Amino acid sequence: MSARGQKVQQARPNKNQLLAMYETMLLIRRVEETLMEVFSAGEIPGFLHVCLGQEAVPAAVAAHLSQDDYIGTTHRGHGHALAKGVDLNLFMAEIYGRANGYCLGRSGSMHLADAGHGVLGANGIVGGGIPITTGAAFACAYKHPGRVAVCFFGEGASSQGAFYESLNMAALWKLPVVYVCENNGWAEFTPQSVHMTVADVAQRARAAGVEAEVVSNDVLAIHQVAGRAIARARSGEGPFLLEVKCNRWHGHFVGDAQKYRGKEAVAQAMSDDCLARFEQELIGAKVLTAKKAKELDQEKREAVAQAVEFARSSPMPQPGDLAEGLYL
Amino acid sequence: MAEIRYILAVGQAMGEEMERDPDVLLLGEDVGAPGGSFGASRGLLERFGSRRVVDTPICEASFLSLAAGAAACGLRPIVEIMFMDFITVCMDGMVNQLAKMRYMFGNQYKLPVVVRTPAGGGLNAGPQHSQCLEAWFAHVPGLKVVMPATPADAKGLLKSAIRDDNPVLVVEHKALHAMKGEVPEGEHLVPIGEARVCRQGGDVTVVTAGRMVHEALAAAAELEAEGIGLEVIDLRSIQPWDKQTVFDSVAKTHRLVVAHEAVKAFGFGAEVAAAVGEELMDELDAPIGRVGAPFMPVPFSLEQAYLPGAVQIAQAARQAAQGGF
Structure with a gap:
């Protein structure tokens, strides 16, 4: 039920929409696997955070967004940007730090942004993107009616003051923002039990006056609640928080040995495979065949391999261009 | 107006x-x-x-x-x-x-x-x-x-x-x-990054901004009686700051005092002094004077004893005018 008491009907996704979500998840999976490989081989410097195991959230949420809606994301943000529709080659070139990447090689993985698709940036500061994306929603309400902003973050960020402060303003001003908390149980190297007394981030949202709902790592469940939340926000009924209980398959960053986590816990996390589950469901519902799945997989692998080649052969920034455009 | x-x-x-x-x-x-x-x-x-x-x-x-x-x-x-x-x-x-x-x-x-x-x-x-x-x-x-x-x-x-x-x-x-x-009524734009020479003088350049501009002008009035001419530059903008106007003045007076209300250590005056030291050392006839608050929080009581002002600027300018290497 919406705040106005009218039931917002959420149509079930049709075959094409289901397949589109599946393809998005598949693409994210293959991109992240490849990035782990090339990063581990030393092709990319710095830090890399992958979202393997969490592909359902971006695919399901972004299915309701159009190009001019805004998203704000996190250090683990590749999936969100890809789901929002960024160009795979330019995305990869940026992660490789190349001059023709989205951010001229200045952002790398951790701060990737694409104004053309409303991607307001991954953020190296945990929780830093929450008020910024709330500001995007403020701009939507002020200047771009009908547009929404979706703010992705993890349960770790919900302990930052900026989380409560932003939700308070969003609730006060009924901003068209949907907060999507990917609760993977780990704030970097710290389990939720060590930094939160409440079980659900949703509880924190409700305390700020923001309606909230918790769902499992199931793409259709996420799609349904996200659809309702985004439709409400678009029609001016204010913010919503969607919390997804998911699992982080790997460490905080690529190369993290996860000594703090234990092999069993890792194995348990990896048994939660949202993509494999969805694939079986689609095959069961005759939306997809095993053969078609294989073809799509091959297609994604090729696209990713091509993007890596594009990035590898792209020019590095020139030292003389480093400060270009710092001020307008 | x-x-x-x-x-x-x-x-x-x-x-x-x-x-x-x-x-x-x-x-x-x-x-x-x-x-x-x-x-x-x-x-x-x-x-x-x-x-x-x-x-x-x-x-x-x-x-x-x-x-x-x-x-x-x-x-x-x-x-x-x-x-x-x-x-x-x-x-x-x-x-x-x-x-x-x-x-x-x-x-x-x-x-x-x-x-x-x-x-x-x-x-x-x-x-x-x-x-x-x-x-x-x-x-x-x-x-x-x-x-x-x-x-x-x-x-x-x-x-x-x-x-x-x-x-x-x-x-x-x-x-x-x-x-x-x-x-000025209506359209009145002051470009960011341009300093203002608010008083011309031939002996010591005082580079400052904000409230301290008025303190520097008071110091200038006081030193005039002593025969020391202060050129007071209001930076107006400290990032970016108008190096040219400062350098032109120092090239004329050959003596510099930087003054701000913020604590002296690591204040914007340090940047101005360092830039002059780096690029214009040959023009200087005396050590650069620096005025700023002492290195402590602003006290509630005795605030006037804490705040730097015309007295400190005049003192630093006098020293710059009389000093040499």
Whole structure:
């Protein structure tokens, strides 16, 4: 039920929409696997955070967004940007730090942004993107009616003051923002039990006056609640928080040995495979065949391999261009 | 030209720019019906409504970052931080987000955010309501920092800041808010980055900004009787700062004093002194004098004993005039 008491009907996704979500998840999976490989081989410097195991959230949420809606994301943000529709080659070139990447090689993985698709940036500061994306929603309400902003973050960020402060303003001003908390149980190297007394981030949202709902790592469940939340926000009924209980398959960053986590816990996390589950469901519902799945997989692998080649052969920034455009 | 108070000039600049551009809006604590803690936004709520004059909860950290996000999506927010001391809770927004969003995203976004904040001592407001922290922000690539010293500049610099597509921090000294001065009506823009020689003199150059401009002028009047001519330069903008005007003056006087109310150590004067030392050492006939507050928090009691002013500037200028290597 919406705040106005009218039931917002959420149509079930049709075959094409289901397949589109599946393809998005598949693409994210293959991109992240490849990035782990090339990063581990030393092709990319710095830090890399992958979202393997969490592909359902971006695919399901972004299915309701159009190009001019805004998203704000996190250090683990590749999936969100890809789901929002960024160009795979330019995305990869940026992660490789190349001059023709989205951010001229200045952002790398951790701060990737694409104004053309409303991607307001991954953020190296945990929780830093929450008020910024709330500001995007403020701009939507002020200047771009009908547009929404979706703010992705993890349960770790919900302990930052900026989380409560932003939700308070969003609730006060009924901003068209949907907060999507990917609760993977780990704030970097710290389990939720060590930094939160409440079980659900949703509880924190409700305390700020923001309606909230918790769902499992199931793409259709996420799609349904996200659809309702985004439709409400678009029609001016204010913010919503969607919390997804998911699992982080790997460490905080690529190369993290996860000594703090234990092999069993890792194995348990990896048994939660949202993509494999969805694939079986689609095959069961005759939306997809095993053969078609294989073809799509091959297609994604090729696209990713091509993007890596594009990035590898792209020019590095020139030292003389480093400060270009710092001020307008 | 009308003679109006500094704080009214600030309000006039905001009102005119909001009139001119519907994307300009004001966010801050108590900026609506109360008209701002110091009265800068008096009357704006009535003129522009609560959609554009937005009273925020007490959460500087997040409404500052909210303004950054809104600016990236096409608005031109003015954010009031009630006391400069409170900007410390916005450091993520100021330093990691607002200052870097343009650069780190490869110049994809404009960040036309103005952060206005009253700073400085003189009101016995104590250690957490009296600081001058401008140098911190001048140290961060991506930000601009201006310090208007007169009502005319309060209007002209703020209007330029609002039209600037970069984030600009406008530091208003609280002790200047009640000051009266002639302010051009309507369109009056003071370019950011241009200093003003507010008094010519042949013996010692004094480089300063904000409230200390008036202290330097008082020192100049005093030293005139002693036969020492001070050239007083109001930087107006400390990031970027007008090196040329400073260098031209030092090349003429060969003696330099830098003066600010912020603690002397690591203040903007240190940057000016270092630049002169680096690039213009041959022109100097005496060591550079530095005036600033002692290295301690601003005390509640005995504030006048703490605050640097005309006396210290005159002393430093005298020393520079008489000294040599």
